[in-house]
Amino acid sequence: ELTKYLEYQLKEIKDVYLTYLGPPFNEKDFSPPRPNSTALTLPSAATRLELWHGLENQARLAQNQRAYSILLAAVRELARSTLCPSLKTSLLHFCTGLDGLLGSISALMNSLGYSSPPQAAAARPTMNDFARKVEGFWILRELQSWLWRSAKDFNRLKKRLRASSLTRHRYY
Numbered sequence: 022e023l024t025k026y027l028e029y030q031l032k033e034i035k036d037v038y039l040t041y042l043g044p045p046f047n048e049k050d051f052s053p054p055r056p057n058s059t060a061l062t063l064p065s066a067a068t069r070l071e072l073w074h075g076l077e078n079q080a081r082l083a084q085n086q087r088a089y090s091i092l093l094a095a096v097r098e099l100a101r102s103t104l105c106p107s108l109k110t111s112l113l114h115f116c117t118g119l120d121g122l123l124g125s126i127s128a129l130m131n132s133l134g135y136s137s138p139p140q141a142a143a144a145r146p147t148m149n150d151f152a153r154k155v156e157g158f159w160i161l162r163e164l165q166s167w168l169w170r171s172a173k174d175f176n177r178l179k180k181r182l183r184a185s186s187l188t189r190h191r192y193y
Contacts, residue, residue, distance in 0.1 A: 025172050030163055042154050061170075064092075066088070066166035066167045079130070079133070079182075082129065082135060085167070088167050089122055090123060093123065
């Protein structure tokens, strides 16, 4: 449910953020190419669905945790560099929700006996204003994709865990 709430919240924030960035970012059909190497080694949610579904639960949860850790740091950086007070407040509030999602993923991994992946630190190279705007655009786009994927994935995982729990109880 948290991923669905964050998806809804992000849609509103993204619209405000793109307006804040101004042209060409706030134009409906604008889509800059994804940078080859962003400062935050932004994870892409573009893995083909059949490959993603073929991963074990632990691998998918670890990738979700890694992605949200990186994306949380990126959104915090967007908030830090935003001059509009209301947008900054919205981004920081969103960070609180992402932090909660990370905590939920960690708790789920622990309850299933999985270890958490190591956190990766990323250095931030110097970027010009346009490159920072492109990065902000892609951070929000990837975050939107990850939230959509996670909502679907967590529902699948919940169904699998319920099914395996019912199966175990039949044998006892």
